[in-house]
Amino acid sequence: MLKITSITGVLSLLLIAMMTAQAAADSVRIGDVIIEAPWARASIGTSRPAAAYLSIRNEGDEPVTLTQVSTPVSKMAEIHESTMSDGIARMGPAGDVVIRAGSEVVLKPGGLHIMMMKLKQPLKKGEKFNMTLTFKEIEAVDVVLPILGVGASGPNK
Numbered sequence: 001m002l003k004i005t006s007i008t009g010v011l012s013l014l015l016i017a018m019m020t021a022q023a024a025a026d027s028v029r030i031g032d033v034i035i036e037a038p039w040a041r042a043s044i045g046t047s048r049p050a051a052a053y054l055s056i057r058n059e060g061d062e063p064v065t066l067t068q069v070s071t072p073v074s075k076m077a078e079i080h081e082s083t084m085s086d087g088i089a090r091m092g093p094a095g096d097v098v099i100r101a102g103s104e105v106v107l108k109p110g111g112l113h114i115m116m117m118k119l120k121q122p123l124k125k126g127e128k129f130n131m132t133l134t135f136k137e138i139e140a141v142d143v144v145l146p147i148l149g150v151g152a153s154g155p156n157k
């Protein structure tokens, strides 16, 4: 049994509890599927598309398929894939993304990403917005994405 003998002890425990809640707030678990480290880059105005990233971990025994993404901040959102061919970076719709049993799919700059087109508002650093991920096999998942700086490469960097 843990014994707390000082105010400092109580305060540091509280602080740890708050930090844990903060860290957990960004990941969402639904059954065997965990959405982790969602984030988006700040946008330059609304005329150009913005990108968002996250990881999807499937701890279950069956594959899950991400079929659609939507967010109130843009009229259209799509899962995109970046590819390099002949030294030229291209991107386009990735279609359905299958997360095999026991595996993880990581959306990150230069790879798979969520493209938000026709932004209704600029994405400002420090703010957050919602996104709904629709899957074929499980119910839809709502995630909250913090907006990082224009040059950010991830929430932990």
Ligand SMILES: [Cu+2]
Binding pocket: 080, 081, 091, 092, 113, 114, 115
């Ligand atoms: Cu894209």
